[in-house]
Amino acid sequence: MGDRSAQLLDAGLELVATEGLGGLTHDAVDALAQVPAGSTEQWFPTREALVQGVTQRCIERELQMATGPGPDIEASPEGIAGAFGHFVLRALGEDRAVTLARYALHAEAARTPALREFYAVGADTADTWALDLVRRAGAPHPERDYGIMANYVTGLVFHELALPTPEFDPADRLRVLIDALGWSGP
Amino acid sequence: MADRRTVLLDAAVEIVGTHGMRGLTHRAVDASAGVPAGSTSNCFRTREALILGIVERFIVRERAMVTGPHDGVDLSPDGVATALGRFVHLAVGPDRAVTLARYAILVETAQNTGLRESMAWGADQVDTWALGLITGAGSQHPERDLGVLANYVTGLVLHELALPSADLDARARIRALIDTLGWVTPQLP
Numbered sequence: 001m002g003d004r005s006a007q008l009l010d011a012g013l014e015l016v017a018t019e020g021l022g023g024l025t026h027d028a029v030d031a032l033a034q035v036p037a038g039s040t041e042q043w044f045p046t047r048e049a050l051v052q053g054v055t056q057r058c059i060e061r062e063l064q065m066a067t068g069p070g071p072d073i074e075a076s077p078e079g080i081a082g083a084f085g086h087f088v089l090r091a092l093g094e095d096r097a098v099t100l101a102r103y104a105l106h107a108e109a110a111r112t113p114a115l116r117e118f119y120a121v122g123a124d125t126a127d128t129w130a131l132d133l134v135r136r137a138g139a140p141h142p143e144r145d146y147g148i149m150a151n152y153v154t155g156l157v158f159h160e161l162a163l164p165t166p167e168f169d170p171a172d173r174l175r176v177l178i179d180a181l182g183w184s185g186p
Numbered sequence: 187m188a189d190r191r192t193v194l195l196d197a198a199v200e201i202v203g204t205h206g207m208r209g210l211t212h213r214a215v216d217a218s219a220g221v222p223a224g225s226t227s228n229c230f231r232t233r234e235a236l237i238l239g240i241v242e243r244f245i246v247r248e249r250a251m252v253t254g255p256h257d258g259v260d261l262s263p264d265g266v267a268t269a270l271g272r273f274v275h276l277a278v279g280p281d282r283a284v285t286l287a288r289y290a291i292l293v294e295t296a297q298n299t300g301l302r303e304s305m306a307w308g309a310d311q312v313d314t315w316a317l318g319l320i321t322g323a324g325s326q327h328p329e330r331d332l333g334v335l336a337n338y339v340t341g342l343v344l345h346e347l348a349l350p351s352a353d354l355d356a357r358a359r360i361r362a363l364i365d366t367l368g369w370v371t372p373q374l375p
Contacts, residue, residue: 018297020206096296103293107206107286109348119348148363151341158340162295163306177334181366 005043008033009057012040016054017100021108024050055105055115059122061098065090066126075136077178083133084153085171091157092164099157138183145181152177194219194226195243198236203283207290212236237301240291241308247284249315251276261322262371263364270339271357277343278350285343324369331367338363 011033015023029040029050044050066087073083091099109115130150135142153174160168188196197219201209215226215236230236251273253259259269277285295301316336317328325331339360346354 020208022206022208100293100296103289103344104206106344106348107289110282110286116349123349144362147359148338148366151339151345152334152337154341154344155337155339156341158292158344159309159337162292163302163309173333176330180330180334180368 004035004039005053006057008035008040008043009053012050012054013057013061013101014097016104017097021051021104024054026050051105051108052115052118054101055109055118056122058098058101058105059118061095062102063122063126063129065095065098067129073133075133075138077137077175077183080133080137081171081174081178084149084174085169088153088157088160088170088174092160092168096161099161103158140182145183148181149174149177190221190225191229191239192243194221194229195239198226198240199243199247199287200283202240202290203286207294210236234300237291237294238304240287241304244284244288244291245308245311247281248273248288248312251281251284259319259323261319261324263323263361263369266320266323266335267357267361267364270335270360271355274339274343274346274354274356274360278346278354282347285347289344322372324371326368326370331369334367335360335363 008029012024012029015028015032024047026040026044026047027037030037033040040050044053066083073079105115106119109119127146127150131142131146134146134149139145156170156173160170194215198210198215201214201218205214210233212226212230212233213223216223219225226236230239250257252269254269254272259265291301292305295305313332313336316332320331320335321328342356342359
């Protein structure tokens, strides 16, 4: 994705996060991204194109948040708890806008089937990566356990966003869950 | 027969679920509930009072989604899996508006910390009730297991809303999760 279009879509994502989808207009993106009026419309001629662009950007950034630590993630219960915990902290902290935008877009996808296709592709990419890691870390039922962990992490971020726990330690929570799932380690 | 207050709050939940928090005004609730203009303002003086009313209404409706029409949950792993499975199917199906409204309000809470107090109160009510339930059903680590189950169910609903599975069996998935948590089935007297 080009730098300029990514810049516009990041601004669009901020708007969706703070004002909901109703706040996402071409003019508002131009203003927030501090680009000449009309720029966003040149890149994304319709509102539909703009919503789809922001959705794709949101998925791209989530994938960056998940794989952030990169190939250095150790395929062990400890390593995965750390990596997923890192994702949770980013989702609540520096990438909070991605999280908030995602809820608005998810709600939109619930009403607009066309947006679901984007999520299906994004979910596949993230799932393939994470499932491989979970398998190598010694999960006895990798598909089941990854399904449990993915939903758990989503719920955890959602609850913590609205009602933060003091001294929240997501890696520790993930470790407790992994222990309950009975992993032996590689 | 639902009282006036409940009628207004259900209309408000429907509005937030369909149009988001931006759609929530006293007048919109009057119109949607089919009551005379000013009725909602009389019952809920401020926007905060209206939102607090919605949070209270959620607690009742979400609990009813778990317990089902007979207002009961069988105190066993199967009973809890059945109850939470029913909740998931209602949350992504017939009670979708409740779910979408809940997300809208949680997002609003994330942005407007003034709402946290009432949300925290609501969460406490639900947690206390749910802790009793899973303890009775055989959980050996109720606090841990409630956290696991609550986050799992929330995540499942969120994913299924955006990306529905062809033939979701939420009850079976939740049963599989409970099996990993090592509950001890209570002996019947």
